[in-house]
Amino acid sequence: MPVLSILIVLPLVGAIVVGLLPRHRTELVYPIALAMSIPPLAAALHILWYFNAGDASFQFGEHIVLVESFGISWTLAVDGISLFMVVLTALLFPISIAASHSITDRAKTYMVLMLILETGVLGVFLSLDLFVFFAFFEIVLIPMYLLISMWGSENRAYASLKFVLFTAVGSAFLLASIVALGVLTGEQLGTLVNFDFRNMLSVEFSSTTELALFVGFAIAFAIKIPLFPFHTWLPDAHTEAPTAGSVILAGVLLKMGTYGFLRFNLTLFPQAAVDLAIPLAILGVIGIVYGAAVAIVQPDIKRLIAYSSVSHMGFIVLGTFALTTQGLSGSVVLMISHGLTTGALFLLIGMVYERTHTRKIADYGGLAKVMPVYAGIFLFSAFASAGLPGLSGFIGEFTILIGAYLSLPVLTIIAGSGVILAAIYLLWAYERVFTGPVTNSKLEGLKDLGFREVAILAPLIVLIIGIGVYPKPVFDRVEPSVEIILDRIEAETEFEVPEFARVSDLVDIDYEAEREVSDHDDGEEG
Amino acid sequence: MTDLLWLVVALPLLGAVINLLFGKRIGEPISGWLAFGFVAISWAIAVPATLSFVTGSGHTETIYLFSWIPAIGVDAAILWDPLSALMTMIVTGIGSLIHLYSIGYMRGDERYPRFFAFMNLFIASMMILVLAANYAVMFVGWELVGLSSYLLISFWFTKPSAAAAGKKAFIVNRIGDWGFIVALMIIFISFGTFDFHTVFASAPTAITVGTATAITLLLFVGAAGKSAQLPLHIWLPDAMEGPTPVSALIHAATMVTAGVFMIARSAVLFEMAPVAGAIVAVVGTATALLAALIAISQTDIKKVLAYSTISQLGYMVLGVGVGAYTAGIFHLTTHAFFKALLFLGAGSVIHAMADEQDMRKMGGLRKNMPITFITMGAAWLAISGIFPFSGFWSKDEILAATFAKGGGFILLWGVGLLVALLTAFYMTRLFVMTFLGKPRWSGDVQPHESPATMTIPLVVLGFFTVSVGLINTPVRLAFEHFLESSFEGVAHIEALTFGSFSILATVALVVAVVGIAWAWPKYNTDELPAEDGKFWQRSLLAFGVDEIYGRTIVAPGKKASEWAADSMDPKVIDGAAHGIGRGISGFGSVLGKMQTGQVRGYAGVLAVAGAILIIVFVVVGGGF
Amino acid sequence: MQNASFLPVAFEVIQLAGALLVLLVGVIAGKQRRVWAPIAGVTFLASAGAGVLQWRAVSEGSGGFFFSTQELEIMRSPMVVMDGLSAFAAIVLGLVGFVALLGSWDLVASLGKRSSEFVALTLLAVAGLHMMTVTPNLVVIFIGLETASISFYVLAGFIRGSRKSDESALKYFLLGSLASAMFLYGVALTFAATGSLSIYGVNSIRDFFSITIITEPGILLAGLALMFVGLFFKISAAPFHQWAPDVYQGAPSGAVGLMAAGVKIAGFAALARIFIGGFVSQTDVWVPIVAVVAAISMIVGTTMALVQTDLKRLLAYSGVAHSGYLLAAMVGGIRGIPPMWFYVSTYAFMIVGAFTIVSVVCGPASTAAPIDSFKGLAKRSPEMGWLLAIIMFGMSGMPFFAGFVGKVFAFVVAGEAGYMWLVVIGTLTTVVGFAFYLRVVSGIFSSGDDDDREIDPSLSARFAIVISAVATVLFGIVPWPLLDVVREALPF
Structure with missing residues (x-):
């Protein structure tokens, strides 16, 4: 069963169903759109369930030649890296759609765009043909652009155009690089052009070509992530986007960049990746500190979270270009975690925005008195975002820091200061919005979160805790895929992935034996 | 006896969850008694295991619970030795007394169940800290006590000073945590593990004095944050904004001593x-x-x-x-x-x-x-x-x-x-x-x-x-x-x-x-x-330390942030982007000047371009 | 080969017959335009049908050369060639003509008595356009070019009493004549250098190159250059494009669609026929120059489009850029022809749709179409708003819209040919393109000003727009059928 194709098509089917709803039955739009976003989630969970943990190879592969003369094929597969991106996407979309209850203006269009967007994002994470990958990478711009420009706030025209143009500049380099790569692959294979990722692995480049192609890919992904100094589109886009748009933007769209780094830059251009690792890691670290510092003084809560994303994504880039197993696995976990925590924060901001229609921090104060449940969940998400141990963000950040220290100690020590700054901007914002006496009379009498709203947030909260307490299932699937990337880098270049000192075998610990026994028990249960 | 020790962490945590979710329904004072009960039972569970050390029948054990972060080989595990036993006794013992005290002290507070939820959370966090069998899990407890402390200091959050104090405590602690994290990095790179047993057993052979000095000094930065040592002591006086039982339990008896405990735990490294x-x-x-x-x-x-x-x-x-x-x-x-x-x-x-x-x-x-x-x-x-x-x-x-x-x-x-x-x-x-x-x-x-x-x-x-x-x-x-x-x-x-x-x-x-x-x-x-x-x-005025920090660190830091937010991003980066955009449009406008609408001009361009094309053709193609 | 066959010239014959019939009926039935409306429509569809038959014949292997000057076993200077290129051109021109006619029906309806002339000229123009693609003889290509051009000069100035329209027509005529003259001179020089006017057959240009090594290529090169100038002018490649914005703006909106689309189709088919079909051995000479012109067109087209405030001018300049992308495909030689076909045929539908919307919103005889008048279009008519947005996305080269496939394939063949710098310029100008296409889209979905007049396009216009939008989306999502077809649409 071509389960991956089905997964990609399901949201599109949903979009068509919603689109065909009779014009006057507006009340049907929300429930049907929500219902239509569930099958993709089910399909994604099916994939997650049957995914063979510990297996580094691509799974659920599909391969159909589309245009032979141009070497284009419909090649889909998942590995440990894309698996979680797919599941995250399939999870965040129903949640964002569920959170869009208040959209009544052109609701049908809105839902159709959301579902189309889902198809696009899933396509990005699943495609292994670079032509198709690029098509999905680019198409995501349109629904997102329309979502911002049709349902955004005051400055939406500027923000949406800025979003598209910044990203498209990156795409321009990406496309040129993909074309060149396709031609080179074709030459290698003896065909005209070929865009199959798997065939590209055997291509050998001259060092300048490799560098140029790497840079082409890197610019696109750096803007998408966004890496300092390409980040200025993000705060604007977030501020203007409707809630669901922000959730999806931060939750999955940014991950397309980090995913691209892992999947393409590191895998296809190992030598260039090794050569340029330090400059990129530096940009990542600048992003961590800079994003956090700017977040501190933002007067708009959504902008604040947007800048915090810049900071978090910096961690992911640092982890990626540390080129250690720990760094890379940590990056993937942080990608998941950032999707959950930032998603939750944007949902929360959206919920209160629906009540007050302001995002200005100065307009708030003492909200915790009025909306205690809301305040509690917000604080939880804020701490999760700030990397509190026991919650998902910590697992990612900590693993990255440990892994990155191995190869880039100085940078990592600087990056560590991100934990301080994160506490400052989140807690200061919390202080201003939620504590103290209620100063703004508009806030009095606001209703606390209702059942529907809590239900929307609940899956995120559960996963944030779940991954924070027991991330092993994630690591078990991510690590093999990450390791083959590093194996390839080691095989193709002089670079040696630094190893940690292993002193444990020097010391005789009886509890090691005990641990094996318990592992064994686990195995039997599973 | 030690098999049940995980309950010492789990029970207060359960108490916290119950009070957090259902506290309002349970109501006052039962929620308080419930919280007290969980801590007291934890204490009771730990007593026999502690006494075994006193009688000499006990021995140090590492109790493996589950694999936590496999990527860096961190297990959730408990180290049960006299030191952790002692700390367990202090935390759960004094902790239950203070819970008992709070049942009366907090009477009538509108967020009574919430208070006990936080208190239980604190006990659980502190137990994670003291029972940890490795630095990573210790850091979890380390941070979670910070969280509980934050929640409890700013418990009366409608008072701006209380809210600010909680924030200050957490942030100052995080500065210390930065040191702790860097120490963890060096520990991991040197030993490949966070496990206390392995680290201490192999430290004399595995690391140099220099490394040990770096690790210990960075650990001390962490300890200074938590134990309010110079120059990070400024948060503790403000923390008194919390309810008094909190001050007694957290900011006097237990949490603030975590730094001392951590140094004692790392004694082998400090010795080096x-x-x-x-x-x-x-x-x-x-x-x-x-x-x-x-x-x-x-x-x-x-x-x-x-x-x-x-x-x-x-x-x-x-x-x-x-x-x-x-x-x-x-x-x-x-x-x-x-x-x-x-x-x-x-x-x-x-x-x-x-x-x-x-x-x-x-x-x-x-x-x-x-x-x-x-x-x-x-x-x-x-x-x-x-x-x-x-x-x-x-x-x-x-x-x-x-x-x-x-x-x-x-x-x-x-x-x-x-x-x-x-x-x-x-x-x-x-x-x-x-x-x-x-x-x-x-x-x-x-x-x-x-x-x-x-x-x-x-x-x-x-x-x-x-x-x-x-x-x-x-x-x-x-x-x-x-x-x-x-x-x-x-x-x-x-x-x-x-x-x-x-x-x-x-x-x-x-x-x-x-x-x-x-x-x-x-x-x-x-x-x-x-x-x-x-x-x-x-x-x-505490010799104006707060003010000095305000002048030398906070204000310049804020200024730098504001510069980045108000100048760097909109003017430099966006300015460059807009500049490129304007450049392209400007180029278009300049080209537009040639679009005069005059046929003469167009014909001229046509002729000139045609002529150039001919010349180029002849030059390029001359060789064949 | 069946020389007596009517099929190879069926397109032209049907168009001419249709044109004559329309004029005749116009005289007899006076203002009864309902009578000749179906005639014109049927003519276009019949022409397209003839194209289909030609296509079938070609794929069955019965394509070839016809109407030779001497009945010899070996062909000698054939006047007509029936191959994939000409057959596909017939299909596309027939269909685009049909859609364009639907789109311009509001204009036709407003013309009263002169409407039959308009329709007849349209039919004639398309006949001329196809003639450019169906012949291997350079002079016949010129004749086709002129037939089409003269019809278009008239169409551009068809609105009486409109100074802008007159000016547009005159400008088009003067400059067009200059370009035609240059083309003709190029033909003459080519003849002088090679002794042949035909691409195929005995003593043809191909023959000439296969047996001769030119030592003094100056005259030939000048000839090639001049032919390029003529065709570059027609397809409005920069810097030979300056007429386009003025003419597009001055001409009645209802007529521009066909002008823009038809000339591009025929112009590129002719370029492919002459240079890829005929001067293939001179590839090293002309490809670099085409690449440079392509780059200039992309840059000039997009930057100029960026600063326009009028949609018609914007579309004109974007057409310059599109010519650049199409020329990038030509850089790939024979391999570039399928992408070129895919690109130009989908572009033709999009541009026809776009100008139809312009004529719906601003009036069919309008000469100005400020972008501001499209503000809030989605509010006035969600249908028109979305259709225009789709067409804009299609033109901008967004994936899953038709423009993407053609553009990327053009880049791919250019890359294969080693012109990576052209690909980079192409992708970057595409981004600049997003800026102005999305400005239009933003306007469509913005709240708009007080203008809330309902827009109620006629059935025919609606039909034309829907067809082009559907084509834009369909060939974007499922490009394979068309890609399979264009793979065969090659010159001999």
């Missing part, structure tokens, strides 16, 4: 890095002195106790710094009892005075609150170092160990003595201003003794305050033997002879008595002495 140890000792001493100098002028009863806590933590840090780990932990233990008692007593007073915290408006309370008076009196003598109260023993051990180290440490010993003098002075001042002399409160306040749930803990703590010092006297070093296996591989400090110990103890005792004798007549008067000298004023 004498330079780091010396720095730790110096910082501890300086902290003790500065805090004591501030404590003598404070008028808020809780502030006095807060600075006194910082000062006492300085002692502990001095102790572990000079390598007297047992002494440091011993002082941690005795301090936990008497400082908790002092805070609870202060809370009882504040409660009775209708939330008045200014000592200048108290006085003469001994008749109204006899139990509080007596128990606090015991604590006063204990902290002042009066024989044979607990503080005397533990403080003297630290001072003796410092003295024994000789060399420059003699100076530290001298400062330590000075601090002892100051301690006796300000505690006497507090005690006298509060309980003796004439009442200075206004008529509508009716001080009364607190209810039983509050006084029972006072009495229990009072008993220990008096007696607990006796577990480790130069005559009978039971405590030291108890902890021996935890400090395996750590060189013993050469014990002083009984004679020289007696001399040192006598000197300290004399100093303490002098301090009391100096303060007693000064404050046991009808009219309080005016404290408006320059020194007093500066001391009252």
Whole structure:
């Protein structure tokens, strides 16, 4: 069963169903759109369930030649890296759609765009043909652009155009690089052009070509992530986007960049990746500190979270270009975690925005008195975002820091200061919005979160805790895929992935034996 | 016995979850009793396992629970040794007493269940910290106690000062955590594991002195944050914004001692890095002195106790710094009892005075609150170092160990003595201003003794305050033997002879008595002495450290952030992007100038372009 | 080969017959335009049908050369060639003509008595356009070019009493004549150098190159250059594009669609026929120059489009850029022809749809179409708003719209040919393109000003727009059928 194709098509089917709803039955739009976003989630969970943990190879592969003369094929597969991106996407979309209850203006269009967007994002994470990958990478711009420009706030025209143009500049380099790569692959294979990722692995480049192609890919992904100094589109886009748009933007769209780094830059251009690792890691670290510092003084809560994303994504880039197993696995976990925590924060901001229609921090104060449940969940998400141990963000950040220290100690020590700054901007914002006496009379009498709203947030909260307490299932699937990337880098270049000192075998610990026994028990249960 | 130890963490956590989710439905006071129950059961579970160490039948164990972060080989595991057993006893024991106390103290608070949820969360976090079998899990507890502390300090969040204090505590702690994290990085790169057992067993062979110094100094940065050492001490006084039981439990007895505990836990590493140890000792001493100098002028009863806590933590840090780990932990233990008692007593007073915290408006309370008076009196003598109260023993051990180290440490010993003098002075001042002399409160306040749930803990703590010092006297070093296996591989400090110990103890005792004798007549008067000298004023303002930080770090930092937000992003980066856009449009406009609409012009362009094309063709194609 | 066959010239014959019939009926039935409306429609569809038959014949192997000057076994200077290129051109021109006619029906309806002339000219123009693609003889190509051009000169100035329209027509005529003259001179020089006017057959240009090594290529090169100038002018490649914006703006909106689309189709088919079919051995000479012109067109087209405030001018300049992308495909030689076909045929539908919407919103005879008048279009008519947005996305080269496939394939063949710098310029100008296409889209979905007049396009216009939008989306999502077809649409 071509389960991956089905997964990609399901949201599109949903979009068509919603689109065909009779014009006057507006009340049907929300429930049907929500219902239509569930099958993709089910399909994604099916994939997650049957995914063979510990297996580094691509799974659920599909391969159909589309245009032979141009070497284009419909090649889909998942590995440990894309698996979680797919599941995250399939999870965040129903949640964002569920959170869009208040959209009544052109609701049908809105839902159709959301579902189309889902198809696009899933396509990005699943495609292994670079032509198709690029098509999905680019198409995501349109629904997102329309979502911002049709349902955004005051400055939406500027923000949406800025979003598209910044990203498209990156795409321009990406496309040129993909074309060149396709031609080179074709030459290698003896065909005209070929865009199959798997065939590209055997291509050998001259060092300048490799560098140029790497840079082409890197610019696109750096803007998408966004890496300092390409980040200025993000705060604007977030501020203007409707809630669901922000959730999806931060939750999955940014991950397309980090995913691209892992999947393409590191895998296809190992030598260039090794050569340029330090400059990129530096940009990542600048992003961590800079994003956090700017977040501190933002007067708009959504902008604040947007800048915090810049900071978090910096961690992911640092982890990626540390080129250690720990760094890379940590990056993937942080990608998941950032999707959950930032998603939750944007949902929360959206919920209160629906009540007050302001995002200005100065307009708030003492909200915790009025909306205690809301305040509690917000604080939880804020701490999760700030990397509190026991919650998902910590697992990612900590693993990255440990892994990155191995190869880039100085940078990592600087990056560590991100934990301080994160506490400052989140807690200061919390202080201003939620504590103290209620100063703004508009806030009095606001209703606390209702059942529907809590239900929307609940899956995120559960996963944030779940991954924070027991991330092993994630690591078990991510690590093999990450390791083959590093194996390839080691095989193709002089670079040696630094190893940690292993002193444990020097010391005789009886509890090691005990641990094996318990592992064994686990195995039997599973 | 140790199989159930995970419950010591799990039960308070369960209590926290229950109270968080269903607290409102459970209501007051059942939610409080529930929370107390969970902690008390935890304590009960840990008791037999602890006693096994006392009887000598117990042995150090690592209990594997589950694999936590496989990427860096971190397991969730418990290290059960005398040190963690001791800490468990202190945390769950004093913790349950304070829970009990809070049932009465928090009565009528509208977020009563929430308070107990947070308190339970704190106990669970603290247990993670002390039971951790590796640095990573310890860091989890480390951070979670920070979280609980934040939640509890800003519990009365409608008060802006409380909210700000909670935030400040967390942020300052995070600065320390940064050091801790970097230390963790170096530990992992050097050992490939965080596991205590492996790290300590292999440290002497696996790392150099330089590495050990780096690790220990960075760990100390973390410890300084949590244990409020210079220059990160500024959060603790503000933390008094929290409810008083919180101050007693978290900001006196348990959480703030985590730094000391962590250093003691890492004793093997500190042993390898004498330079780091010396720095730790110096910082501890300086902290003790500065805090004591501030404590003598404070008028808020809780502030006095807060600075006194910082000062006492300085002692502990001095102790572990000079390598007297047992002494440091011993002082941690005795301090936990008497400082908790002092805070609870202060809370009882504040409660009775209708939330008045200014000592200048108290006085003469001994008749109204006899139990509080007596128990606090015991604590006063204990902290002042009066024989044979607990503080005397533990403080003297630290001072003796410092003295024994000789060399420059003699100076530290001298400062330590000075601090002892100051301690006796300000505690006497507090005690006298509060309980003796004439009442200075206004008529509508009716001080009364607190209810039983509050006084029972006072009495229990009072008993220990008096007696607990006796577990480790130069005559009978039971405590030291108890902890021996935890400090395996750590060189013993050469014990002083009984004679020289007696001399040192006598000197300290004399100093303490002098301090009391100096303060007693000064404050046991009808009219309080005016404290408006320059020194007093500066001391009252804690020597302006907060302000200095504000000027040198906070304000410039904020300015830099604002520059980035208001100039760098919109002007430089976006400016460049807009510039490119404008450049392209400008190019278009320039080209547009050629679009004159005149046929002549167009024809000319056509002709010229055609001509160029011909020339290019001929030139390019000339060769074929 | 069946020389007597009517099929190879069926397109032209049907168009001419249709044109004559329309004029005749116009005289007899006076204002009864309902009578000749179906005639014109049927003519276009019949032409397209003829194209289909030609296509079938070609794929069955019965394509070839016809109407030779001498009946010899070996062909000698054939006048007509029936191959994939010409057959596909017939299909596309027939269909685009049909859609364009639907789109311009509002204009036709407003013309009253002169409407039959308009329709007849349209039919004639398309006949001329196809003639450019169906012949291997350079002079016949010129004749086709002129037939079409003259019809278009007239169409551009068809609105009487409109100064703008007149000016537009005159400008087009003067400059167009200059370009035609240059083309013709190029043909003459080519003849002088090679002794042949035909691409195929005995003593043809191909023959000439296969047996001769030119030592003094100056005259030939000048000839090639001049032919390029003529065709570059017609397809409005920069810097030979300056007429386009003025003419597009001045001409009635209803007529521009066909002008823009038809000339591009025929112009590129002719370029492919002459240079890839005929001067394939001179590839090294002309490809670099085409690449440079492509780059200039992309840059000039997009930057100029960026600063326009009038949609018609914007579309004109974007057409310059599109010519650049199409020329990038030509850089790939024979391999570039399928992408070129895919691109130009989908572009033709999009541009026809776009100008139809312009004529719906601003009026069929309008000469100005300020972008501001499209503000809030989605509010006035969600249908028109979305359709225009789709067409704009299609033109901008967004994936899953038709423009993407053609553009990327053009880049791919250019890359294969080693012109990576051209690909980079192409992708970057595409981004600049997003800026102005999305400005239009933003306007469509913005709240707009007070203008809330309902827009109610006629059925025919609606039909035309829907067809082009559907084509834009369909060939974007499922490009394979068309890609399979264009793979065969090659010259001999």
